[in-house]
Amino acid sequence: MSCSIHVNNHLITWSLTLRIRSKETRVIKSLKKIFSNQKTIELINALTRANKLGYYSYIGREIEYDPYKLSKIINKLNENGIEFTAAIDYSKIGLDILLVFIEKHFMRLNELPYIEWVRTYSLTKDVFGTYIQYYIPHEYRKDLVYNILKELKKKADQNSIHYYYFDKNLRKQPRLTINIEKHPLVTGYSFNELTQIFNELLRKKHYNDLIIEYSRPRDIVDLMLIKEFEKNAFATIYDLAKKLSIPIRTLNKHLNNHVLRYSMINGIYMKMGIFVKHIGEPLIIIITTKNYYYYRSLISLFEKLENTIGITYSSQLYSEISSDNYTIHAGILEAINRMDDIYYFLFQLYNEGYIESIKIIRYIKRTFKKFTVPYQNFLQEKKYWDLDTERTQRLYERRFIKRRGF
Numbered sequence: 001m002s003c004s005i006h007v008n009n010h011l012i013t014w015s016l017t018l019r020i021r022s023k024e025t026r027v028i029k030s031l032k033k034i035f036s037n038q039k040t041i042e043l044i045n046a047l048t049r050a051n052k053l054g055y056y057s058y059i060g061r062e063i064e065y066d067p068y069k070l071s072k073i074i075n076k077l078n079e080n081g082i083e084f085t086a087a088i089d090y091s092k093i094g095l096d097i098l099l100v101f102i103e104k105h106f107m108r109l110n111e112l113p114y115i116e117w118v119r120t121y122s123l124t125k126d127v128f129g130t131y132i133q134y135y136i137p138h139e140y141r142k143d144l145v146y147n148i149l150k151e152l153k154k155k156a157d158q159n160s161i162h163y164y165y166f167d168k169n170l171r172k173q174p175r176l177t178i179n180i181e182k183h184p185l186v187t188g189y190s191f192n193e194l195t196q197i198f199n200e201l202l203r204k205k206h207y208n209d210l211i212i213e214y215s216r217p218r219d220i221v222d223l224m225l226i227k228e229f230e231k232n233a234f235a236t237i238y239d240l241a242k243k244l245s246i247p248i249r250t251l252n253k254h255l256n257n258h259v260l261r262y263s264m265i266n267g268i269y270m271k272m273g274i275f276v277k278h279i280g281e282p283l284i285i286i287i288t289t290k291n292y293y294y295y296r297s298l299i300s301l302f303e304k305l306e307n308t309i310g311i312t313y314s315s316q317l318y319s320e321i322s323s324d325n326y327t328i329h330a331g332i333l334e335a336i337n338r339m340d341d342i343y344y345f346l347f348q349l350y351n352e353g354y355i356e357s358i359k360i361i362r363y364i365k366r367t368f369k370k371f372t373v374p375y376q377n378f379l380q381e382k383k384y385w386d387l388d389t390e391r392t393q394r395l396y397e398r399r400f401i402k403r404r405g406f
Contacts, residue, residue, distance in 0.1 A: 027336055030278045031180045034080055040073060041176045047268040048173065053086055053229050054237045054255045059268070074234050082274050086229035087171035087266040088373065090135075093217045093226070094385065095373075097166045097312060098134040098145055099329055101286070101359065105156045106130055109369060113151030116377055116389045117144070122368040124284075124361040129160075131284070131361065135374055137385035138167070138214050144387060145321050162359070164286065164327045166312040167212050173269045174306050174333070184306040185279065188335025194345040197304060201297040210315035215262060216384050220396070221246065221254040223375035226264060230372040233268040245400075272309055275333055276365065282309055283332050285346070286359040288325035294354045295326035307333040325356055 035041055043065065052058040060067035074084070090096070097119065107130040109121050120133040136144055145165065152161055174185055189197075217223055224244060228235050237255060241248045259265065272282070289295050295313075302308045312329040332342070349355050376396045379386035386392050 027278050028181045028186060031185075034082070034274070035176050035178075035180060038178050040077070041178060043070070043073060044077075044270065045175055047084070047233075050268045051263060051265045052260050053233060053235075053265055053268070054225075054251075054260075056234070056236070058260075059234075071234075081277070083271045084233040084268050085231070085271050086226070086233040087269055088226055088230060089264055089266050090169055091138075091167065091212050092215045092262055092264045093223065093373065094138050094214055096136045096138050096141060097169060098136050098148065099164045099166065099286070099312070100130075100132045100134070100148070100152065101162045101361070102130040102132075102152070102156050103160045103162065104128055105160050107132075107155060111155065113155075114144070114148050116393075117148075117374060118369075118371055120368075120370050122363040125364050127359060127361045129361070131363070136165075137387075140385065140387060141165070141318070141321060162286075163322060164288075164329065165314065165318040165322045166327070166329065167314050167316075167318075168210070168312065170303070170311045170313075171267065171269050172303070172308045172310055173272075174275070174309075184335060185275070185333055186336050188307075188338030188341060189305065190338055191341045191344050191348075194301070194341065195348075198297055198301050198345075198349075201300045202293060205293060205296075207296040207300065210313075212315045217378055218258045218262075218383060219254060220375055220378045220380055220399075221250065222258045222264070223373050223378055225251065225255060225259055227372040227375055229265065272333075275309075279333050279336070281363045281365050283334050283342070284359075284361045284363070285328075285330045285332065286357075286361075287328045287330075287346070287355050288323070288357045289328075289355045290325055291354070292326065294349075295328065298328050298355075302328070302330045302332070305332065307335055309333060 035044075043063075046063040046065070047059075050059050050062045052062050056067035056071050059065075060070050101124075106123055106128070109115070109118075112118060112121065112132060114134065117134045117136070118132065119135050120131070122131045123129070124131050134144075134148060145163075149161070149163060174183065177183055180186065224246075225240065228240055228243070237248055237251050240246070241251055244251075276282070287298060289298070299311060299313055302311050308330060310331045313327065317324060317326065334342075343360065346355075346358055346360070350358050377385055377389050377392050379392050380395065380399070
């Protein structure tokens, strides 16, 4: 009997190894086909430095690339299913992020309170639950967070609701190379590599200052432009003038005098759908710690990892809103090889007391929804967001739907 069990375990291990190798071969082949040109790869990597949008000439000038060739390459990438989004500096439009994870409780999108402020929604697996991000105007953070949580607690057990407050959202993408088979998306990071990087960061303690400078939005047209750039970073002012029925002259004024002048854009990034399609849903990691140096070292660690797609954290503790712990929220693409090493590394930090808590979850892909900047919640009269969203919606319709204001 014991011999039979041993043989069966060996067969299971062998079968799993073959499956991983088969997936690795398939993913490498697919990604090599898409990212087969060195110049295209260099262009995609360079676009993360671009902070000026609206015209191919603006983007080309920033990254030193011919605008005509740029438009041709982008069109070809679009045909291959690669789309681009603008990374927005939310502090420049007065917004923070509230993350709520409701453990072991499924809530439909249309059941969410304050749905007009929702940024991201998904049901989750690994740990079953509901994952929600809200846009929060910084000046209204106490009232709006309190009201959202109050309504959620009417729908779910209070002990199942975990919430975290962030004022910094950093977009990332894997830095591509022609040798995709050697990229960390495929090879992953070993436990020893992760430990070495973290310990080195912890030893040096060389951190950039976490300073957030908030600005108020200046006009709803600025927010409409930002929303469109989030949807498609290569939308031109000519395209948007037709789509929004706003004169080119007006859009140019808002683009140059507000959006670009006040650095609201932080680069052009690929939408992650192309990687999710070939690699799978990202891991969503939520870590809390009481130690500031561990916190900063973990942020720097995720910034260094080439499979990180985003990091959300705070410049300060918001103990009046959430807790006295520092919190990091990171999204990473799970490498095909060494899938367990990141888990082992994080749980080792937990066992050694570096971190207080850790949650690792994954989206249920078909339920995932992402909403762009909620510009219809902006009140033009006071040049800021307003919690009376019925009023702001009414005024928006009066100005834009009924064609007043231009």
